[in-house]
Amino acid sequence: MKVLITGGAGFIGSHLSERYLDRGDEVYIMDDLSTGSIENIQHIKEHPKFTYYISSVINYQRTAELVDLCDVVYHLAAAVGVRLIVESPVKTIETNIRGTEIVLELAAKKRKRVLIASTSEVYGKRDHIPFREDDDLVLGPTNKGRWSYACSKAIDEFMAIAYWKEKRVPTVIARLFNTVGPRQTGRYGMVIPNFVTQALQGKEITVYGDGSQSRCFTHVADVVGALMKIIEHPEAVGEVYNIGSTQEVTIQQLAEKIKALTNSPSPIVFVPYEKAYEEGFEDMMRRVPDITKVNRLIGYAPQITLDEILLSVIDYQHSKLQERQVSPSALQF
Ligand code: UDP
Numbered sequence: 001m002k003v004l005i006t007g008g009a010g011f012i013g014s015h016l017s018e019r020y021l022d023r024g025d026e027v028y029i030m031d032d033l034s035t036g037s038i039e040n041i042q043h044i045k046e047h048p049k050f051t052y053y054i055s056s057v058i059n060y061q062r063t064a065e066l067v068d069l070c071d072v073v074y075h076l077a078a079a080v081g082v083r084l085i086v087e088s089p090v091k092t093i094e095t096n097i098r099g100t101e102i103v104l105e106l107a108a109k110k111r112k113r114v115l116i117a118s119t120s121e122v123y124g125k126r127d128h129i130p131f132r133e134d135d136d137l138v139l140g141p142t143n144k145g146r147w148s149y150a151c152s153k154a155i156d157e158f159m160a161i162a163y164w165k166e167k168r169v170p171t172v173i174a175r176l177f178n179t180v181g182p183r184q185t186g187r188y189g190m191v192i193p194n195f196v197t198q199a200l201q202g203k204e205i206t207v208y209g210d211g212s213q214s215r216c217f218t219h220v221a222d223v224v225g226a227l228m229k230i231i232e233h234p235e236a237v238g239e240v241y242n243i244g245s246t247q248e249v250t251i252q253q254l255a256e257k258i259k260a261l262t263n264s265p266s267p268i269v270f271v272p273y274e275k276a277y278e279e280g281f282e283d284m285m286r287r288v289p290d291i292t293k294v295n296r297l298i299g300y301a302p303q304i305t306l307d308e309i310l311l312s313v314i315d316y317q318h319s320k321l322q323e324r325q326v327s328p329s330a331l332q333f
Pocket of ligand 1: 191213
C-alpha cells in the first residue's frame with residue numbers, strides 16, 4: 001500500500017511512518033518543518049520505501065501529485081500546541097482550514113480514503129466528563145485565541161463529514177487526547193516534554209494555574225496502532241472517534257511524578273495562566289474521553305501506562321541532553 005502522511009516529520013507522523021515502513025508499505029510524507037523536524041525522520045530518511053518532501057500542503061501541485069499516487073491519506077499537518085496557537089492565531093486558522101480543504105478537494109477526485117487528525121480541544125470547556133463523540137461542543141468567545149484552534153479543527157471535521165455525505169469521499173476523523181511520547185517537543189508548550197526537560201536540567205518545574213486541572217495522556221504507539229486500524233475499517237467511514245486514555249492525572253501530580261522518577265532536585269513552582277499564556281486565558285479543567293465507540297470498532301484499549309510513558313520520555317530526553325552536551329547546537333527541545 002502507498003501511504004501519504006501530511007505532517008509526516010512531526011511527532012505523531014514520524015511514528016506512523018515508521019510503523020508503515022515496518023509493515024512493508026511505501027510511505028510518502030509532506031512536511032513544511034514548521035513544527036516537525038528532520039531529526040524526527042533521521043532514522044528512516046534513507047529507507048528505500050520512504051520518500052519525503054519538504055513542502056506545505058498549501059503547495060497544491062505537490063499535494064495533488066501525492067494524493068493521486070497514494071492509496072490512503074493521513075492529514076496530520078496542522079498548527080499544534082497551545083503556545084503556538086495563542087502566539088500565531090492567523091497561521092493556526094489558515095493552516096488548519098486551508099490545508100484540510102486542499103486535501104479533501106484533491107482526495108475527492110479519485111475518492112481516496114482520508115483520515116483527518118482532530119483533537120480533544122474541540123470539546124472546548126465542556127464540564128461533563130467523559131466526552132462522547134456526539135456531545136455538544138462548548139467553545140469560548142472569539143477574542144480568546146485558544147478557541148480559534150478548537151473552532152478550526154471543528155470546521156475540518158464538518159468538511160470531512162460533508163465530503164463523505166455529498167461527494168462520497170471515504171473520510172474518518174480521529175479526535176486525539178493528549179498524545180505523548182518520545183520525539184514530542186516542549187517548544188510549543190506541551191506539558192510532559194516541558195516538565196521532563198526542566199526536571200532533568202534541575203530547573204523549576206512550571207505548573208500553570210493551581211495544578212488541579214487534569215489530563216489523560218496516551219502513548220503515541222497506542223494512538224498510531226488505532227489510526228492504522230481505523231483508516232482501513234469500512235464501518236469507520238464518515239465517523240468520528242475519540243482516541244485516548246482514561247487514566248486521569250492532575251498536572252500537579254504529574255509534576256510530582258516526574259520529579260520523583262527523575263530523582264530531580266527541581267522545585268515545583270506555580271505560574272499564573274496569564275503569565276504563562278496571555279491575559280484572560282481559559283484552560284480546560286478536565287478532559288477525559290469516552291472510548292466506547294473506538295473500542296467497539298477495533299477493540300481499542302490503551303496498553304501503555306502513565307509511568308511507562310513517562311519513563312520512555314525521560315529516557316529519550318536524557319539521551320538528547322547528553323547529545324547536546326557533545327554538540328550544543330544539535331538540539332532543540
Ligand atoms: N501546563 C503546565 N506547565 C507547562 C505546560 C503546560 O502546567 O509547562 C499545563 C497546561 O496549562 C494544561 C496542561 O498542562 O493545563 C496540558 O497542557 P498541554 O499544552 O500539554 O496540552 P493541552 O491539554 O492544554 O492541549
